[in-house]
Amino acid sequence: MELVVGPRTKTTPFTERAVAAGMTKAMVYNHTVLPIGTDDPAAEYRALTEAAAIWDVGCERQVQIAGPDAHRLITYLCARDLRDLPVGVARYAPMCDHDGRLINDPMALRLEEATFWLSIADSDVLLWTRAVAGEGAFDVEVTEPDVWPLAIQGPLGEDVVAAALGDWVRGIGFFRFVRHVHDGIPLVVCRSGWSGQGGFELFLTDGTKGEQLWDLLWEAGEPFGLRVGAPTQPERIESFLLSFGGDTDPETDPDEAGIGRFVSLGDCDGDVPGHDFIGKEALLARRASGTQRRLVGLVVDGEPPAPLRSPQTVRSRDGSPVGTLRALTRSPRFGANLGLALLSPPWFEPGIELRVNLDDADRTATTTSLPFDLSRST
Numbered sequence: 167m168e169l170v171v172g173p174r175t176k177t178t179p180f181t182e183r184a185v186a187a188g189m190t191k192a193m194v195y196n197h198t199v200l201p202i203g204t205d206d207p208a209a210e211y212r213a214l215t216e217a218a219a220i221w222d223v224g225c226e227r228q229v230q231i232a233g234p235d236a237h238r239l240i241t242y243l244c245a246r247d248l249r250d251l252p253v254g255v256a257r258y259a260p261m262c263d264h265d266g267r268l269i270n271d272p273m274a275l276r277l278e279e280a281t282f283w284l285s286i287a288d289s290d291v292l293l294w295t296r297a298v299a300g301e302g303a304f305d306v307e308v309t310e311p312d313v314w315p316l317a318i319q320g321p322l323g324e325d326v327v328a329a330a331l332g333d334w335v336r337g338i339g340f341f342r343f344v345r346h347v348h349d350g351i352p353l354v355v356c357r358s359g360w361s362g363q364g365g366f367e368l369f370l371t372d373g374t375k376g377e378q379l380w381d382l383l384w385e386a387g388e389p390f391g392l393r394v395g396a397p398t399q400p401e402r403i404e405s406f407l408l409s410f411g412g413d414t415d416p417e418t419d420p421d422e423a424g425i426g427r428f429v430s431l432g433d434c435d436g437d438v439p440g441h442d443f444i445g446k447e448a449l450l451a452r453r454a455s456g457t458q459r460r461l462v463g464l465v466v467d468g469e470p471p472a473p474l475r476s477p478q479t480v481r482s483r484d485g486s487p488v489g490t491l492r493a494l495t496r497s498p499r500f501g502a503n504l505g506l507a508l509l510s511p512p513w514f515e516p517g518i519e520l521r522v523n524l525d526d527a528d529r530t531a532t533t534t535s536l537p538f539d540l541s542r543s544t
């Protein structure tokens with residue numbers, strides 16, 4: 167069966183270049199095409215971890231909130247306290263519904279005093295934000311602007327971006343950004359990206375300039391071994407960056423998802439008392455209940471497994487279900503099979519031997535804390 171892209175699924179200003187550079191696999195994310203792989207995943211992984219990779223992540227859509235109540239609204243929408251967010255700074259800011267369920271885990275960027283972007287994962291935050299703004303009579307405009315992130319990731323990513331835009335980019339700190347127009351291409355240049363390898367995201371603010379931007383980076387990157395790539399499952403699992411909607415199910419809260427430290431509930435960094443946000447009461451009650459699951463690492467025995475097509479039940483050694491395996495990869499860094507599993511208490515404690523059925527065979531899987539550190543684990 168062929169997946170057909172029609173008017174309701176956007177392509178990005180970079181799609182054609184990404185295909186021409188070798189992307190052969192794609193998925194749909196935020197109603198937008200996300201190229202996810204070439205025919206040589208090993209070379210993609212090597213470029214990302216040893217050189218540099220260019221990713222079409224135009225699917226990371228922006229929800230722009232602008233107007234007199236913009237700051238108050240974004241502070242109410244996000245479980246992380248954004249009241250002291252300066253202009254030019256981004257913050258990883260999980261969002262919950264009123265029952266404390268995680269509904270997205272965007273980066274929040276403050277572009278101007280009263281203009282913000284939520285750079286979203288795969289769920290309809292535009293609708294949610296408009297509903298909350300309307301019901302609460304917030305004086306804001308909520309839009310999806312003409313903005314398209316392009317990521318350059320990897321240890322030589324900074325060299326590539328510096329060669330393209332100038333050495334000044336080396337001075338940009340992590341999760342900091344600068345507005346810049348290069349040769350008529352308007353950008354927000356941010357040190358961020360969905361890998362543990364470092365790099366930049368260039369938010370293009372004029373979709374007609376996509377191929378010009380791609381070509382500029384492609385030429386600048388040639389001496390550094392730049393390759394086309396995509397958000398990379400083995401690397402993001404090794405570094406543990408959450409994949410919302412993949413690692414989580416519709417009931418998962420931020421504590422369960424392993425991102426509780428980015429929620430301002432009184433015991434996390436940066437909390438200022440008085441921060442009210444959607445889901446706060448529910449999250450406090452969930453924390454007190456003792457019923458929360460936890461996303462943990464699983465080290466799975468045996469040969470490199472086939473890709474996981476759907477979540478698999480994880481069982482105790484006597485066969486009772488204890489949770490769900492949500493992601494699985496062969497890790498080049500650790501030379502092991504790594505899984506991410508949402509497990510019930512007390513099975514998420516490190517060092518517990520469990521079982522999971524893959525390709526019709528039972529395998530042993532041992533729990534470990536995240537991020538993976540196999541020198542420390544059992």
Ligand code: THG
Nearest residue numbers: 226257258271272273285286287315359360407408
């Ligand atoms: N970039 C942009 N938009 C995005 C993503 C991105 N939208 C979707 C998705 N990724 C959102 N999820 C994440 C998850 C983790 C991080 C960023 C976005 C991340 N986390 C760091 C960590 O966990 O160590 C740093 C967090 C912090 O210190 O605040 O980078 O990648 N534009």
